[in-house]
Amino acid sequence: MLILGALLLLFSTAFAAQGALEISLPKSLYATKYDLTVNVFLPPVGAQIPDEDAFRQKASVLIDFTVKEPTRLIVLNADGITVKQNFLWNGRSNYSNLPVVEVKSVQKLYFEVPYILAVGETLQFYIEYTYKIRSVDDEALGLYRSTWVDENKVTHHIASTQFKTIHARKVVPCLDDPTFRSVWSLTVHAPKGYRVDANTQEYQTTNNAQTHRFFKTPSIPSYLLAFAVHDQAYIRTVSPGGFKNGFIGPHEKLRNCTAWFAFTGQMIDTLVDKFKVVKLPFDKMDFIHIGRMYKGAMENPGLITLEPSKFCNYDNQIVLSELIVTHEMLHQWFGNSVTPNGWENIIMSEGLVTYYQIRLLLKRNPNLTLLTTPSMVIALPSNTSIYTQPTSINEVMNVGNDAQYFKSAAIFHMMERMMGPAKRLYNVQRVSENI
Structure with a gap:
């Protein structure tokens, strides 16, 4: 416990107030894979929400690590996580219940290993813990619950994730930073009668339809992991070009989504053609209706989440x-397939996305002059920088805003004006490869 004791002393000094120490993670360990199992409790359809203590849930994660630098500490982000037990395997020996210190002010767990980990060593680290399903009225972050009411006035429950920017740590101890990309395997235990959707396709349902296992994801940062537990309907559609996509929402909403389905299919074909690819970047592209959420929509690969006012509202807000x-x-291309290597660079992906978004919609409807990049930038605050270097947890949570998005898009607009469309496309692709 000497190392952890010294660590506590460190955090009792002025060093704990330094921003870099607050948000950074050591580079000594790299997680190559997470095998996450979570219990997700929801009341039966039509039932009232029980006592808040019912939403404290059990979970476990098995993390595969590769050692990059010598260390005696395993450092993971965590927020509201209670560790019950842990085990470490290094291929030669097993270690049970490593000493752990939680420093809530920096949202980190520090586990002390009984020897110095060597460069190149591979480890498996297993943690059993509890986490809380939060309320949409409290904060729609991490895994949170919400409700919707059908045409018969029956209340339905949803539990869904919002991990961007740094809220995966509310559900799983992890390296919760876009610098680290990993493969994720997911198992969800949910009440009978509920459906579970995630980034990838479900490959197995067992335990009386209460245990759901999903194919592993490609290598992604923690903020892009997504899943939802619900009892909504699912409709599979096919774009004119033959690409499958799905829509998950209340029956009564899906019945009136024809125009929205059609536009989505057309845009999928447009993007596939524009980026000269023969398939989508992930094995599926579903859109799911969930409760009120942070910024209204989220680009999770394979499972794009939208709050009610943004889901299938095509006729009212085209x-x-x-x-x-x-x-x-x-974002399935810019931000998911190619991910910024730090929150200070997130504007690169958002700027590229906003630039292409405006360009594609103006080509579809040239009369939308409001969407021209110069006119939108003129209306934005002139003192907003397009580059920010967050130095605290609070700053990371609030990184990115419309002013930064459109000012960043204006840079790519200027590149196009200076170099022409062909050179502009080539250079944008080169830039994106280095995000």
Whole structure:
């Protein structure tokens, strides 16, 4: 416990107030894979929400690590996580219940290993813990619950994730930073009668339809992991070009989504053609209706989430619906397949997405002069920088805003004006490869 004791002393000094120490993670360990199992409790359809203590749930994660630098500490982000037990395997020996210290002010867990980990060593680290399903009225972050009411006035429950920017740590201890990309395997235990959707396809349902296992994801940062537990309907559609996509929502909403389905299919074909690819970047592209959420929509690969006012509202808000759908689909390439290597660079992906979003919609409807990049930038605050270097947890949570998005898009607009479309496309692709 000497190392952990010294660590506590460190955090009792002024060093704990330094921003870099607050948000950074050591580079000594790299997680190559997470095998996450979570219990997700929801009341039966039509039932009232029980006592808040019912939403404290059990979970476990098995993390595969590769050692990059010598260390005696395993450092993971965590927020509201209670560790019950842990085990470490190194291929030669097993270690049970490593000493652990939680420093809540920096949202980190520090586990002390009984020897110095060597460079190149591989480890498996297993943690059993509890986490809380939060309320949409409290904060729609991490895994949170919400409700919707059907045409017969029956209340339905949803539990869904919002991990961007740094809220995966509310559900799983992890390296919760875009610098680290990993493969994720997911198992969800949910009440009978509920459906579970995630980034990838479900490959097995067992335990009386209460245990759901999903194919592993490609290598993604923690903020892009997504899943939802619900009892909504699912409709599979096919774009004119033959690409499958799905829509998950209340029956009564899906019955009136024909125009929205059609636009989405057309835009999928447009993007596939524009980026000269023969398939989508992930094995599926589903859109799911969930409760009120942070910024209204989220580009999770394979499972794009939208709050009720943004889901299938095409007839009432055509321009807004097209903006949102196009934006989140573009992120499947810029931001998901190619991920910024730090929150200070997130504007690169958002700027590229906003630039292409405007360009594609203006080509579809040239009369939308409001969407021209110069006119939108003129209306934005002139003192907003397009580059920010967050130095605290609070700053990371609030990184990115419309002013930064559109000012960043204006840079790519200027590149196009200076170099022409062909050179501009080539250079944008080169830039994106280095995000």
